[in-house]
Amino acid sequence: MPTALRHVVHLLRRSGFGGPAGEVGHLTGLDLPSVVDQILGAAAPPIEAGPRLMDVPYGMWGAAMTVQNWWIARMVNSQSPIHERIALFWHGHFVSAIDKVDDPAAMWAQHLNLRRYGLGRFSDLASAVTTDAALLRYLDNTSNRLDAINENFARELLELMTMGVGTYRQADVVAAAHAWTGHGVGADGRYQFHPDAHDFSPFTFLGSTRTWNGPQILDEVVNGAGRPATARHVATRLWSFLAYPNPEPTLVASLGAAFMAADLDITALLRAIFLRPEFYSDRARYGLLRTPVDFVVAALRSTGVTLDEVHLEWNIEKTGQCLLLPPNVGGWPQNEGWISASTFNGRAQLASMIATLAARHGVLADAATGAVAGMADRAMATFGITEPSPVTIAGVQAWLAAEPPGPLRPTRLMALIMLTPDFQLA
């Protein structure tokens, strides 16, 4: 049975980044499992050349902006955006911030791990990023030593990255912290285990008493006693990122079971998510606001404006989101967290700039001449809005009717559309 156009559009926006309405035609003839397989089967894009991080000016900020611009350009141009979308998810899950890590090379190495394992086995991904300099530095494990226990890394590993809060006790955090002693960074800035700083004494972790090393803790959490909790927690986070926050307990149980059954294969979890009827419910369709990065990518994909033109390094900070600079170990906020006068201001400035550039490229140029039949609908469709709110379309039409012809008319039309509630929905 062919998949409804609106479902294909929704799936492409959530698994990728959205864009003009015309891009989805070739998928509508397929049934849903085939559409999902096409999306998930897209080959990972090769990294021909990463961003140049040597001698970037403005320190860590400059390095963050360099990686960010490189990454957003890929989001805009990708033929297999699921890989960019999921790397973005893991960046907000195994969180590190460049200002604390203080090493662009370590952040880049982590980024490559998020790509390499992001759609593979969760155990491989978790193993790679926890024995890697960025996360260990970000969560102070470089100062977690036999004679000086630092719980930060162990706590956040259990709470945010694997099992989820409430599924372990403080004593488990202490045991995990002891187990991770000595796992730090060497003189070359890469992960190194320092046996002389490691606590080899036995501890009880999740009910098992023995000597523990850090990676064995991770193994217990991902493959041993902690696995059911980890499966549910990761499934909850991924569902919340792709569909809507606070999924129903029955849904979490079902997704967790599917994830377990697939040996924590992330692609299998994604398939389970994309095939759930709840994913296409109104709750899901209206359940996520675009993050600032989503907003920029959708605007650029819709208009053809390039990243080089918009200078995000000067303009994205006010929206509240800079990649590689998440606000804290919990990652970026969702939904209501992006609604405020300040973030509105940031989006308004970006919308203005992108609209100006798009008009210069001739996008919707015929809007300059005054009344054109169907202009409001066509302009909305240019920005991927195929089922606009009646309030929005009436507002755009009223504005068009009262705005005299002139060179600024296309610019203002596009800026207005980029500020509509419709365009903010992910």
Added chain:
Amino acid sequence: MASSDDCLPTISWPFAADWLSRRRFLKGLLASGVGACGLSAAAPAGAGAAPNPGTDTVLVVLNLGGGNDGLNMLVPTGDGAYYDRRGGLAITPSAALDVGGGWGLHPSLPKLWRRWRDAGVAAVVGVGDTAGALSHFQAGTSWACGSADGRPALTGWLGRWLDDQPLRSPFEALTLSPQVGLELRGQHRSATSLGVDAAHAFLVDDQDRGTQHFSSAVGALGTAPTGLGELADAWGAQATAYVAQLPVVRGLVGRPLAAGLAGPLTLAARIINARLGTRVISYGYLNAAFDTHVDQAPRQSALLGAVDDAIAAFYAALDPVHASRVAILTVSEFGRRVTTNNGEGTDHGTASTLLLVSPSVNPGVQGEAPPLRNLDSDGNLKVTTDFRNVYATIIDRWLGGDGSGVVGRSYADLRLFA
């Protein structure tokens, strides 16, 4: 002393007559911004009780995120156990700024010390979550929610207080952070965010008729339900509120503000001076900066120094006529472990010390200091005052409202105000 530059004329707020009917569909998320704003029209009927912008009390909440180490902020210089456990991170009695009774302030707080000696500071010791967790997010959510009855953390304590207030001003509750935190979100109403550069958008140029027409179209995006769900409606309401508030915001932030924490606190003073009907102003100072697992000594010195400078900047900008009706409260999701982790930092703890700064406080050390030789099983201080008790006292005795209703439990008055 306030410069005249920081005092704006009194402004009264007109409201659209259909305010309350609109408010329903907005679910209150951003209702405070709806309605056309002008600077001279009088308030029409239906606008709620008249505000008393020159006399109502104001609470400024400063969140020292990450877990502020109360023991090193207000140091128990008279307690040998502190020196036994803190080792090299301890503040020596000679370095601490003595406030008597075996207590001293961190040496980076000299200006606050002077204010303390002028009876303008209360420090509440032993405050924490009696059912506390050591997780930033659990504890931070618990502090923001501030409920003692186990309800889901969907609203915050100041948001629920706001829910109970008559709707009087779109600037009644403000955050100076870019995002409206949980503590400021109620069921029906929510704070307005005023980022410090919120007036610099392209919508501002009201000299240009085309821009004005465009601004009106943006402002109309939130005037009816979108049919696209609550989030879309909330965005539309934000668009409407943003356009409506621009003229006032521009007046507040059009002049330069200092970098760092002094900037937002100076802005807070300007807002109070402007008599906008503001009752609550909140600001979160840097993300988790107080999470001093490592390098605590230099980091805490710098952080507390910034707090000291910012409070001084606030009073420098505040018209003194308002001083007695303003209180600054510092909060943080928890304190830190009594024993250092490696001589250079401290892990997550429990009880900490809150500062309440105002000429109207009951000054000095308040509450019961947790014993440093009798810790809980994790090596943490035992909480002596639940933070919700502080909230309830502030609502009952300072903001005005139903403290026990907001926090979901009755507490004794902590006698924090004179």
